[in-house]
Amino acid sequence: DAKTTQPPSMDCAEGRAANLPCNHSTISGNEYVYWYRQIHSQGPQYIIHGLKNNETNEMASLIITEDRKSSTLILPHATLRDTAVYYCIALYNAGNMLTFGGGTRLMVKP
Amino acid sequence: EPEVTQTPSHQVTQMGQEVILRCVPISNHLYFYWYRQILGQKVEFLVSFYNNEISEKSEIFDDQFSVERPDGSNFTLKIRSTKLEDSAMYFCASGTGIFVRTDTQYFGPGTRLTVL
Numbered sequence: 001d002a003k004t005t006q007p008p009s010m011d012c013a014e015g016r017a018a019n020l021p022c023n024h025s026t027i028s029g030n031e032y033v034y035w036y037r038q039i040h041s042q043g044p045q046y047i048i049h050g051l052k053n054n055e056t057n058e059m060a061s062l063i064i065t066e067d068r069k070s071s072t073l074i075l076p077h078a079t080l081r082d083t084a085v086y087y088c089i090a091l092y093n094a095g096n097m098l099t100f101g102g103g104t105r106l107m108v109k110p
Numbered sequence: 111e112p113e114v115t116q117t118p119s120h121q122v123t124q125m126g127q128e129v130i131l132r133c134v135p136i137s138n139h140l141y142f143y144w145y146r147q148i149l150g151q152k153v154e155f156l157v158s159f160y161n162n163e164i165s166e167k168s169e170i171f172d173d174q175f176s177v178e179r180p181d182g183s184n185f186t187l188k189i190r191s192t193k194l195e196d197s198a199m200y201f202c203a204s205g206t207g208i209f210v211r212t213d214t215q216y217f218g219p220g221t222r223l224t225v226l
Contacts, residue, residue: 043114043201043217044153097143097155097166098215 001099002027002090009105012082018075020104022088025069031090033064035073036098039084044100047073047086078108112136114218116202122224123192131187131221133202140207142185143215144177146170146198153201159185160207192225199223 005023012018024033035047048055048062050071055062061074075082087103115134123129135142144156157167159177176188185204189196199222203215 038153041147041199041220041222043203043220044215045217046214049214097158097168098145098153099155100153102152 001092001096002031004088004090004101006086006088006101006104008102009107011107011109012075012078014080014108014110015077018073018078018082018106018108020073020075020086020088020106021070022073023070024088024090027068027090028092029068031092033062033068033071034089034091034098035060035062035086036089036100037084037086038103039081044087044098049091078106080108080110082106083108114202114204114216116200116218116221118221119219120222120224122226125194125225126191129189129192129223131189131200131202131223133185133187133204133218134183135185135202135204136216137183138206139204139216141165141205141213141215142177142179143203143205144187145201145203145217147201147220148195148198156187156200189223192223194225197223197225 002024034049036044038044050062064071085103085105117132142159147153155168157171158165174190178186199220201220202218205213205215
């Protein structure tokens with residue numbers, strides 16, 4: 001699975017959109033981009049995943065560049081409860097293990 | 111909404127003792143996983159389990175560790191002789207196994223293991 005790179009931390013004002021970037025320049029054509037988050041010491045929580053097209057669900061949107069070398073997770077209206085560590089993971093086979101890097105610590109501020 | 115549950119939430123044990131951490135995956139899920147997170151560090155994969163056997167394991171998952179699905183609902187992680195460095199949060203996860211390429215892993219709340 002391809003290595004991903006994320007900024008270690010970001011701040012966002014409550015109610016504003018949070019845009020979390022991820023670089024995965026060595027991603028292969030068959031690897032999906034998954035996003036999980038971990039709130040405090042809770043179990044990681046699935047957010048969204050995509051292959052080539054942009055995706056949206058009730059939690060977030062995922063924008064993947066045309067060359068697939070980077071992506072952005074968008075939380076459209078961040079709340080204080082979105083404060084968490086966000087992980088971007090490139091994965092070929094979803095039955096495989098998840099490799100968590102350092103992630104991005106998002107702090108949503110009032 | 112169905113969820114993965116884990117018991118106990120906190121386990122304290124003496125070094126050298128055996129512990130069993132229990133998980134109840136989401137019903138009808140077929141893939142099961144254990145991860146751990148040492149305080150302040152990354153979440154690390156331990157083992158995956160499918161069709162009643164280990165499908166993948168990490169270097170951390172040595173002979174001191176074992177997993178079992180003793181019945182149709184529980185999935186357990188046993189540490190035979192605990193060490194101080196086994197102190198961590200242990201997370202269980204499960205996946206449907208239906209969508210091999212795009213399956214999602216659902217995590218439990220974790221068991222905090224403290225080895226004294």
